[in-house]
Amino acid sequence: MIRIGVDANGGDLGVKATVPGAMRAVSMFKDIEIVLYGDENKIKPLLTNDERIKIVHTEVTMDMGEHDPVRAVRKMKDSSLDMVMYAAKNGEVDAVVTSGPTQCVVMAAHLIIRRLPGMERVALCPIIPNYDGKPRLILDCGANVELRPEHIGEFALFATVAAKEVLGIENPTVGLLNIGSEPGKGREIDKEAYEYLSNLDTINFKGNVEPNQIIDSPTNIIVCDGWSGNVAIKTLEGTAKMMGVMLKDEIKASFGGKFGYLFMRKNMKRFKKRMDSKEVGGAMIFGVGKPVVKAHGNSDDYAFSSAIRQVYQMVKSDLINKVVEKLPKVEEVESND
Amino acid sequence: MIRIGVDANGGDLGVKATVPGAMRAVSMFKDIEIVLYGDENKIKPLLTNDERIKIVHTEVTMDMGEHDPVRAVRKMKDSSLDMVMYAAKNGEVDAVVTSGPTQCVVMAAHLIIRRLPGMERVALCPIIPNYDGKPRLILDCGANVELRPEHIGEFALFATVAAKEVLGIENPTVGLLNIGSEPGKGREIDKEAYEYLSNLDTINFKGNVEPNQIIDSPTNIIVCDGWSGNVAIKTLEGTAKMMGVMLKDEIKASFGGKFGYLFMRKNMKRFKKRMDSKEVGGAMIFGVGKPVVKAHGNSDDYAFSSAIRQVYQMVKSDLINKVVEKLPKVEEVESND
Numbered sequence: 001m002i003r004i005g006v007d008a009n010g011g012d013l014g015v016k017a018t019v020p021g022a023m024r025a026v027s028m029f030k031d032i033e034i035v036l037y038g039d040e041n042k043i044k045p046l047l048t049n050d051e052r053i054k055i056v057h058t059e060v061t062m063d064m065g066e067h068d069p070v071r072a073v074r075k076m077k078d079s080s081l082d083m084v085m086y087a088a089k090n091g092e093v094d095a096v097v098t099s100g101p102t103q104c105v106v107m108a109a110h111l112i113i114r115r116l117p118g119m120e121r122v123a124l125c126p127i128i129p130n131y132d133g134k135p136r137l138i139l140d141c142g143a144n145v146e147l148r149p150e151h152i153g154e155f156a157l158f159a160t161v162a163a164k165e166v167l168g169i170e171n172p173t174v175g176l177l178n179i180g181s182e183p184g185k186g187r188e189i190d191k192e193a194y195e196y197l198s199n200l201d202t203i204n205f206k207g208n209v210e211p212n213q214i215i216d217s218p219t220n221i222i223v224c225d226g227w228s229g230n231v232a233i234k235t236l237e238g239t240a241k242m243m244g245v246m247l248k249d250e251i252k253a254s255f256g257g258k259f260g261y262l263f264m265r266k267n268m269k270r271f272k273k274r275m276d277s278k279e280v281g282g283a284m285i286f287g288v289g290k291p292v293v294k295a296h297g298n299s300d301d302y303a304f305s306s307a308i309r310q311v312y313q314m315v316k317s318d319l320i321n322k323v324v325e326k327l328p329k330v331e332e333v334e335s336n337d
Numbered sequence: 338m339i340r341i342g343v344d345a346n347g348g349d350l351g352v353k354a355t356v357p358g359a360m361r362a363v364s365m366f367k368d369i370e371i372v373l374y375g376d377e378n379k380i381k382p383l384l385t386n387d388e389r390i391k392i393v394h395t396e397v398t399m400d401m402g403e404h405d406p407v408r409a410v411r412k413m414k415d416s417s418l419d420m421v422m423y424a425a426k427n428g429e430v431d432a433v434v435t436s437g438p439t440q441c442v443v444m445a446a447h448l449i450i451r452r453l454p455g456m457e458r459v460a461l462c463p464i465i466p467n468y469d470g471k472p473r474l475i476l477d478c479g480a481n482v483e484l485r486p487e488h489i490g491e492f493a494l495f496a497t498v499a500a501k502e503v504l505g506i507e508n509p510t511v512g513l514l515n516i517g518s519e520p521g522k523g524r525e526i527d528k529e530a531y532e533y534l535s536n537l538d539t540i541n542f543k544g545n546v547e548p549n550q551i552i553d554s555p556t557n558i559i560v561c562d563g564w565s566g567n568v569a570i571k572t573l574e575g576t577a578k579m580m581g582v583m584l585k586d587e588i589k590a591s592f593g594g595k596f597g598y599l600f601m602r603k604n605m606k607r608f609k610k611r612m613d614s615k616e617v618g619g620a621m622i623f624g625v626g627k628p629v630v631k632a633h634g635n636s637d638d639y640a641f642s643s644a645i646r647q648v649y650q651m652v653k654s655d656l657i658n659k660v661v662e663k664l665p666k667v668e669e670v671e672s673n674d
Contacts, residue, residue, distance in 0.1 A: 131579055145524045179567040187482045187564055211568045212575030227524055228568050230516040231548045235569045238549030239576040250608040257604035263597030271587040
């Protein structure tokens, strides 16, 4: 049995998404057990089938607008987010899914579950909306605003193992996000990262990838610092959203548009689905000792069940141990704060 | 008469776009004269109407894949790009339009026309694809990979004057691109820039703008360093392009889709037009002594004429002098290299 801990109070919809999402996941996979950390009084009425689902009660919830994640994680030990992370740390669950506030999730994973020996940083790694049936990973998308080339190298290695084990890609390729395709482009840090990745024999580095290629990147993985990744992924989301709004506007603007739409409703739905983060699951947190997936804050039950499926695959493929095998062996236990 | 210098050899299509683009612009505005710097043998057959259009012959063209812009600009003084920039410097034309390679255009403007006293950096400022009828500016989008807060302040001021004079926006507002909306977000440089812009009384600063808000930004202007702006604008372009491809795919995927499309062709065209850089003109180069517009490399004649219209408005509104009035007075002429 794979035991998955769910932060049931987290996200914009809270238990309304997490509870039906958990039931959906349990019905998909027979070897899943779920522990819901959240408000029992709100969960129970929604839990129409509690087969392989347990509740650990807490009413405390991390606020989605939390401005001081470190303080919040340290102080709110009775929050559903902290509790599910402690459960993972103590081995009560094998993995964590939450749609709580991103920076709090990253900090809680970091401070409570803690980094793997050999990983100096933690990364936030979403899956890029699917264009051609080939999933692509981009990291770091915001766990760290600044990184050294070695950290980007660690992330490239981690993502290489994840792309192989979780996404089933043979010999995954890695690109460095840069504003030009040739070596020597970008800031000093980007030139250094290019050099560093070129000399790393544990990854299959293919050079720079420009930001207009993120969706149809020639590489399976794109690495970058957390600032740049966050700018890129948020610009991508914002553009996709606004294009959807504009398309809707234009279709509604005339009778012909509305009439024509009747015939292509299915096509439009498929189009929407292809760009939809709900399909993809969530962003993986790489670098800590247990699989953690951060689902989108506005996840509904379907999106949340996709995130559970994703973390299930991370556990099932034994991702963490497979990464540990590849990481440089650390002689002493490092200070981890 | 407003005299506009055109790099006729530049861009992916060269004279095939620039010559009909120039003829189109001349027919739109009666107070325009155009000088085409380019290959006379190729221009003449296309120039079916040479009213108010002159040719200055050169066969030399800056390569679109040029890897060393500084060297290219310094060495290729007989290129159409260098020649049009020298013409602007010497007052033979009032402004420049080119769809040549971006970094070469920026370097040529910088090295040949030279910076305005009081401007320490040059910025590349595209107009963001129009969502709601309100044009928005974002800068720097790639002229500099790294910037100090004072430079971002200069750009905010320049763009404020341009938004008012060229785009007709009363009291334009300025936002700082950042990965969070609250102050204190981002890298050290972003926190410093926030502080600096907050204390600048020549602009109307409204705080941070997140990258998912670029298209529908609450501010008229978004400022950032050239690395971040380039990542954002290229991600935006790539996402818009790939969404167009996916939409087309889905519509073509079934008979219903194709049939429905017949009724909404006009709607789809309007949708495409709204996201199309051809409508917008080009990226303005801010900081040098003459108006320069860099049209998209793949501009057709329509896009190129939009870029000419844009630089025409920059000259007509006396943008450069209006910016100079607002810039801090520089006592001595600075070294400009």
